[in-house]
Amino acid sequence: MRILLLGKNGQVGWELQRALAPLGELLALARDSAPLAADLGCPEALVATVRHVRPDIIVNAAAYTAVDRAEREPALARAVNAIAPAVLAREAAMLGATLVHFSTDYVFDGSGSAPRDESARTAPINVYGESKLEGEMAIRASGCRHLILRSSWVHAARGSNFAKTVLCLAAEREHLEIVDDQIGAPTGAELLADVTAHALWSVRQEPSLAGTYHVTAGGETSRHAYALFVIERARAHGHPLNVAADAVRPVPTSVFPTRARRPLNSRLDTGRLQSRFGLRLPPWQEGVERLLIEVLGH
Numbered sequence: 001m002r003i004l005l006l007g008k009n010g011q012v013g014w015e016l017q018r019a020l021a022p023l024g025e026l027l028a029l030a031r032d033s034a035p036l037a038a039d040l041g042c043p044e045a046l047v048a049t050v051r052h053v054r055p056d057i058i059v060n061a062a063a064y065t066a067v068d069r070a071e072r073e074p075a076l077a078r079a080v081n082a083i084a085p086a087v088l089a090r091e092a093a094m095l096g097a098t099l100v101h102f103s104t105d106y107v108f109d110g111s112g113s114a115p116r117d118e119s120a121r122t123a124p125i126n127v128y129g130e131s132k133l134e135g136e137m138a139i140r141a142s143g144c145r146h147l148i149l150r151s152s153w154v155h156a157a158r159g160s161n162f163a164k165t166v167l168c169l170a171a172e173r174e175h176l177e178i179v180d181d182q183i184g185a186p187t188g189a190e191l192l193a194d195v196t197a198h199a200l201w202s203v204r205q206e207p208s209l210a211g212t213y214h215v216t217a218g219g220e221t222s223r224h225a226y227a228l229f230v231i232e233r234a235r236a237h238g239h240p241l242n243v244a245a246d247a248v249r250p251v252p253t254s255v256f257p258t259r260a261r262r263p264l265n266s267r268l269d270t271g272r273l274q275s276r277f278g279l280r281l282p283p284w285q286e287g288v289e290r291l292l293i294e295v296l297g298h
């Protein structure tokens with residue numbers, strides 16, 4: 001079985017290099033891999049690469065993930081997150097290959113407080129979310145066999161993410177302000193990659209399992225409580241931080257200015273994945289603890 005992985009150096013792509021390796025012959029590419037081009041901004045080159053490799057499985061871990069910057073670069077976000085996945089899906093359909101793709105809680109508007117399942121109405125409130133939703137829809141419309149895995153708040157030791165940003169800020173500053181009205185589940189890239197490998201293997205055995213699934217770590221938290229957990233656990237590991245324990249101020253999103261709007265309710269219902277694939281999703285704190293140990297070198 002030949003697997004083509006795109007975006008091998010991202011948070012999820014890096015962990016997929018490890019998790020997919022036992023499933024088949026893995027060819028992992030980055031944007032600038034030579035001699036095979038894997039720039040998702042360049043559809044012709046992408047097509048040439050897929051036709052040359054003739055994979056049984058395409059795993060697309062590449063994406064435009066700069067949420068605020070996307071508001072200023074909507075065309076590039078759409079090229080990478082919507083047009084490239086459409087091209088990959090068309091090629092997968094022609095080859096009879098399975099396409100694995102990742103999407104996000106940001107396809108939803110974040111209203112209410114209930115977790116959303118896969119059939120919930122999508123209504124993105126920023127350019128990144130719009131571009132990711134368009135990518136999902138193109139994949140479904142192509143008719144290719146696919147797994148679309150929607151996750152949230154992904155962190156990894158390698159790459160940039162909220163947890164590592166908080167660690168840096170807490171080392172530099174004495175006071176932090178963190179929004180306390182965005183609720184979701186921080187999800188380790190290694191968990192997402194391992195679930196991907198498991199789901200992919202299951203779909204090979206049972207093609208009717210293909211489709212769209214929500215995949216996050218268990219439990220939920222606010223960004224503020226998440227930041228506090230990162231700070232407390234980093235201290236417990238002996239990491240020196242400047243910020244005072246009572247100086248992490250909770251603030252509403254409405255007073256924390258960012259270019260892109262963010263959904264407040266990012267809760268995803270993962271019941272479908274757990275029951276159909278027989279999987280258990282460990283609590284988010286376990287993933288953050290692992291991240292800290294890796295980042296702090298203990």
Ligand SMILES: NC(=O)C1=CN([C@@H]2O[C@H](COP(=O)(O)OP(=O)(O)OC[C@H]3O[C@@H](n4cnc5c(N)ncnc54)[C@H](OP(=O)(O)O)[C@@H]3O)[C@@H](O)[C@H]2O)C=CC1
Pocket residue numbers: 007008009010011012013030031038039040041060061062063064065080101102103104105132150151152153154155159160
């Ligand atoms: N991060 C998160 O919180 C979440 C992410 N997701 C989704 O999960 C998937 C993986 O995300 P994650 O690993 O966190 O993202 P990262 O930002 O860590 O990695 C994205 C990768 O895509 C690559 N990339 C960007 N543009 C191009 C391009 N034009 N051509 C080729 N490669 C490109 C980047 O390469 P380079 O370094 O060269 O720019 C980078 O290696 C994405 O689909 C994302 O939408 C879903 C939910 C939450």
Ligand SMILES: Cc1cn([C@H]2C[C@H](O)[C@@H](COP(=O)(O)OP(=O)(O)O[C@H]3O[C@@H](C)C(=O)[C@@H](O)[C@H]3O)O2)c(=O)[nH]c1=O
Pocket residue numbers: 065066067103104105106151152153154161162165166169176177178179182223253256258262
């Ligand atoms: C750094 C910082 C951020 N914030 C706020 C700003 C923002 O509203 C919220 C989240 O900020 P970030 O920019 O880190 O997170 P963001 O890049 O929006 O994270 C998202 O990335 C994409 C790729 C996804 O798919 C989502 O699941 C989600 O993980 O936290 C604070 O309140 N205080 C702070 O000190």
Ligand SMILES: [Mg+2]
Pocket residue numbers: 065066067
């Ligand atoms: Mg960000």
